[in-house]
Amino acid sequence: MIESNYIKMEFPSKSSNEAFARTAAAAFAAQLDPTLEELGDIKTAVSEAVTNAIVHGYPDTLGRIAMRLRIIKGNTLEISIRDWGKGIADVEQAMTPLFSTGGEERSGMGFTIMGSFMDKLRVRSVPGKGTTVVMQRFISPRQGKR
Amino acid sequence: MNINTSYAAGRLTVFLAGELDHHEARNAIRSIEELLDEYMPRDCVLDLSGLSFMDSSGIAVIIRVSRRMKTLGGRAWIENPAKQPQRVIDAAGIDRLVPVALGK
Numbered sequence: 001m002i003e004s005n006y007i008k009m010e011f012p013s014k015s016s017n018e019a020f021a022r023t024a025a026a027a028f029a030a031q032l033d034p035t036l037e038e039l040g041d042i043k044t045a046v047s048e049a050v051t052n053a054i055v056h057g058y059p060d061t062l063g064r065i066a067m068r069l070r071i072i073k074g075n076t077l078e079i080s081i082r083d084w085g086k087g088i089a090d091v092e093q094a095m096t097p098l099f100s101t102g103g104e105e106r107s108g109m110g111f112t113i114m115g116s117f118m119d120k121l122r123v124r125s126v127p128g129k130g131t132t133v134v135m136q137r138f139i140s141p142r143q144g145k146r
Numbered sequence: 147m148n149i150n151t152s153y154a155a156g157r158l159t160v161f162l163a164g165e166l167d168h169h170e171a172r173n174a175i176r177s178i179e180e181l182l183d184e185y186m187p188r189d190c191v192l193d194l195s196g197l198s199f200m201d202s203s204g205i206a207v208i209i210r211v212s213r214r215m216k217t218l219g220g221r222a223w224i225e226n227p228a229k230q231p232q233r234v235i236d237a238a239g240i241d242r243l244v245p246v247a248l249g250k
Binding site: 015016018019022036037040041043044047048051054055097103104105106107108109110112113116117 | 165167168169171172175199201202203205206207209210229230233234237238239
């Protein structure tokens with residue numbers, strides 16, 4: 001049984017921080033001894049959530065993004081990505097595959113990918129106040145370990 | 147990320163290497179579209195063997211190239227995706243739109 005652990009970090013909504021955020025999340029997740037595939041899923045989901053905060057939370061300004069990672073129930077990674085930006089008026093619509101208000105470099109598949117790579121996905125948003133995405137992923141203990 | 151190309155007999159192969167995310171996607175789209183304008187290929191192969199990471203912004207790049215090739219009367223497909231990009235392609239369900247070929 002791993003002891004509960006967490007990190008919190010905050011960074012400005014610059015697109016160059018997308019790579020940093022997913023790499024940091026992977027480094028934290030490493031203590032759960034994930035497979036390469038599980039690590040790839042975590043990096044992808046973090047990349048999507050942080051990109052959404054940058055593109056939709058702060059479309060015209062630079063703002064703060066907070067990432068919190070914690071280990072719960074022994075082997076589950078919980079990821080929370082929060083912004084204090086524009087918010088999403090219609091969360092259900094935003095989560096529909098192919099729906100996008102982003103630019104040409106977005107496909108409208110961000111939430112679909114987060115949903116399929118994570119075990120749980122919850123989105124809370126208040127227009128004008130910001131958006132919080134909370135995701136959970138169970139990391140299966142590997143044979144012969146622990 | 148890095149983009150390299152090879153061209154032979156109407157087929158342009160675009161080798162994408164590194165990580166393709168939102169930060170890199172806009173430049174990747176520009177570069178590939180310039181290449182398509184320059185070569186006017188019949189087929190465009192996106193070779194992902196050197197791509198270590200891709201998120202849904204990569205999906206946007208692939209779909210855009212595929213649409214562009216259709217308007218040129220040509221075809222586009224993906225070759226040799228590593229495991230992580232393959233999982234993103236599967237989750238997005240674009241294999242119906244853009245074929246994926248494994249190995250050469």
